[in-house]
Amino acid sequence: MGSKWRKMKLALGSNLCVFVPRTLENSPPSSDCDSTERFSDAALLSPAHWGSSRPSTPIPSSHALSFSKSGTKSSKQTCSICLTKMKQGGGLAIFTAECSHSFHFHCVVSNVKHGNQICPVCRAQWKEIPVQGPNLDPPPGRVSVGPAGWNQTVVRRLPPPRRDLSRRLIVPLCQAPEPGVFDDDELLGNQTVCAESSCNKNSVDGDSTKIIQMETYPEISAAPKSKSYDDFTVLVHLKAAASDKRQNCTGNQVSLSQFSRTPRAPVDLVTVLDISGSMAGTKLALLKRAMGFVIQNLSSSDRLSVIAFSSTARRLFPLRRMTDTGRQQALQAVNSLVANGGTNIAEGLRKGAKIMEDRREKNAVSSIILLSDGQDTYTVSGSGVNQPQPNYQLLLPLSMHTKDESGFQIPVHSFGFGADHDASSMHSISEISGGTFSFIETEAVIQDAFAQCIGGLLSVVVQELQVAIECVHPNIHLGSLKAGSYPSHLMAGGRTGFINVGDLYADEERDFLVSVNVPVEPSSNSTPLLKVRCVYRDPITKQTTILESDEVRIKRPEMGEQQGVVSVEVDRQCNRLQAAKAMSQARIAAEQGDLAGAVTILEKCRMTLSQTVSAKSHDRLCIALDAELKEMQERMTSRHVYEASGRAYILSGLSSHSWQRATARGNSTDSSSLFQSYQTPSMLEMLSRSQATFLGSPSAQRLLQPLLSCGSQPKAR
Structure with a gap:
């Protein structure tokens, strides 16, 4: 599957040799690789024509807006709004619609309620829309076909759309007004994942x-008595427990994540999504698919809200629990999105922060996901050579770059696209x-990038982690952290230092280098250096x-005796920090126009890393750093490549x-990539699920078959 997945992503990124039959359910795929077309849809890559980003003119239907009354082809298709099959007689x-695409009636009504009168598949502007009322008789020719007792329906002719002449964009007519305060979040209810009475309290012992x-x-296990060090390094290594190895807390569980059968902390997630005009077509279709994957993998204890922004921003729905009903409503809202307008990242973030600030109750874990493919055209300008650096804090509400009463903030995981x-x-x-x-280079990686991110968020096992380092020997002082x-x-x-770490995902590791001085030790065979203390909160038990x-000590032999061995663990982390420093320096040089200097750095x-102890021992992290x-x-071969x-x-x-922490890089989130040194098992599991979901769908299989049969390698754009 990995080979198929890589070919699929390369093809999607290069717009090559991907054949889409006009009717996926009935038309056989063609073997002619020259007659191809790009694919796009609301959520399931349904057939559509995407010759341009403008809506195509629909072909009039003799049935106009009507309900299917027999087992037609449309009744066997998938509803592109709720992602489920449409079956005649299914209740x-x-x-x-007048553009000949079919949907569940209640899905279309929900779409209209969210302010959308454009077909989610072909983006044709509808002239008539369905509405539902309790005591209305349908007009002639508009008969409701459904279960007994189905509410009566009417089809309403839309008035001509009002236009904002200054921007020449269609203004949605049916947007529900947003409240001034977002305190309408769905209450958590009695959804305790693990009762304290059934959990054993953590302790230092055991x-x-x-x-x-x-x-x-x-850095070395022994140093001569007569030798002193001004910059001696000690590595502090932390690793969070695996989610399936936590204490047995299954006694009073009420609800568990779909992602894992072990207890975990529920999440409040706000996604802030760019739907500007540049997202039209395949980009928006795959973004909707990625959001569908996120929605389906949240549990009933998790809550989700979605902000969509273009020239302005709007909340699609309040912070809502992802029960079966919540998922269906979230999918309908996401699939009602249409791309147009500018890019107002700041307004989207402000609205996302307001949801977090105004909520009445809070889940244990909170996070914001931001995706955009453009420059913020309303607040700051992009950075580049000879351009003034904008104040990026202007893009963030004050609450996002200041800590709460616990000393920690709500992280924004951003995804730059294209x-x-x-x-x-x-x-x-x-x-x-x-x-x-994260950098998403091609649209085919959007779902994988989101999957990796939520794979971590849905596995938080430690919160509010603080590391304290204290000197033991009276003549030792800390130099740096x-x-x-x-x-x-x-x-x-300089006798004590602190590091605020915050949350840790299951199986995540953290490495911190502490610099101290080591004095001459004439009278002792060992020198105590440091003690380390961790304070953290369990997100489930709240304890x-x-x-x-133990004390960190080094042996102090006489001069001439066997010296200590260099620690590969310390050397490896020194290499990581040295590589990160070189990356930062190279970026500064590149921004100043000196690409040759950046490459030299x-x-x-x-060359320096290749001569280290860990590199000579073929350490995996060192190999990954060199490849990176x-x-x-x-x-950095040219200004164009660097900018792109x-x-x-x-x-x-x-x-x-x-x-x-793992991020998406370029067009790869594969676990086999050497660049993914920080991926956790939870992230890998969610990535595998993402790829299996995509490749397992009938539409993706039809897309893959012509690609694999072509036998040609994708070409660069």
Whole structure:
């Protein structure tokens, strides 16, 4: 399946050799690879013509707007709004629009309620729309066909659309007014995942109850008594427990995630989606498919709200639990989206933050996902050579870059899509809020990128994690805490330092390098250096746990005796930080127009890393770092290549290393990629589910078959 998936993504990214029959249910695929057309639909890649981004003129139907009354072809198709099959006699009325596409009647009514009078499949502007009323007789020729007692229906002729002449965009007529305060979130109810009475309290003793494992490594295990060090490195390594190895809390479970049968913390998720004009066509179709995947993989304990933005932003529905009803309504709302207008990222983020601020109740985990394929045309301009750097904090509400009472913020995981997005702005938004930045190079990777992200969010096992480092020896002081983007500080006197880590996903690892001085030790055979203490909260039991390490010591032999061995673990992490520093320096040089200098910086770093202890031992992380640096060099071969993908690729790499968390890079989220050093088993499981879902659908199989039979390699655009 991996080979098919890679070919599929390459084809979608290059618009090559993908044949779409005009009627997927009935027309056999052609073997002629020259007569091909791009695919797009509302959610299931239904057949459509996408010669341009403008809606095509519909062919008039003799039935105008009517219900199917017999087992026609349309009744056997899939409703592109709710993603389920349409069957005659299945208890649901079927509606055929004037453009000849059919849907469930209640799905169309929901679409209209959300302000959409454009066909989700072909984007034809409807002149008549269905409405539902309790005591109205249908006009002649508009007979309701459905179960007994179905509400009477009428078809209403739409007035000519009002236009905003300043922007020449059609203004939706039926948008429901939004409340001034978003305190209409669906209440959590009695959905406790795990009752405290059935869970054993974590303690320092007993490895079976620890959610975090902690280890420490000095850079060398022994140093001569007569030798001192001004910059001696100690590695603090943390790893969160796997979700299936947590304490047995199954006694009073009420609801479990579809993603895993083990208890987990429920999520409040707000997605902020770009539906500007540049998203029209295949982009929007695959975004809807990706959102459908997200919706289907949230449980009834999770809540979701969706913000769609173009020239302005609107909330499609309140923060709502993803029960069966909630999922259906969310799918209908997402599939009602139509792309047009400009790109107002700031307004979308403000509205997303307001949902989080105004909610009456809070789930244990909260996050915002932002996707955009363009520059914010309303707040700041994009960055580039000889352009002033905008204030990216203007794109974030104050609540997003300030901490709450617990000292932690709601992260924004941003996804820059395509060659025209403002990577600097999207990366800065994530850095300020504590989220990650991913670069989606081709539209075929959208669902995989979302899957990897929610695979992590749906597996949070640690919250509000803080690491404290304290010096033990009276003559030792801390020099620095190398923690990437995690906030850290040293107390006065340099004897104690703190790192605020926040959430950890199941199986996630964190590595922090601590620099200390080591004095001469004439009278002792060992020197105590540090003690490390972790304080964290269990998101399920709400209990706070303190975990302490043993003292970090090094042996102090006499001069001439056997010296300590260099730690490969410490050397590996030093290489990671050195590579990240080179990436940052290369980006600065590239932004100043010195691409040759940027390539030289990366090449020197590769040469330096190749001489290290861990590289010579063929350490996997070092191999991945070298491959990553080489890829960045190739994306700096020209100003055009750098602007199109190099900048975004470097920033997604910096985001990944600074947070030690997986991000999407370019056109790959494959687990086999060397660049995915931070992927967790939960992320990999969700990625596998995403790819299986896509390849397992009948429409995708029909798309794949002509591609695989062509036998030609995709060409670059």
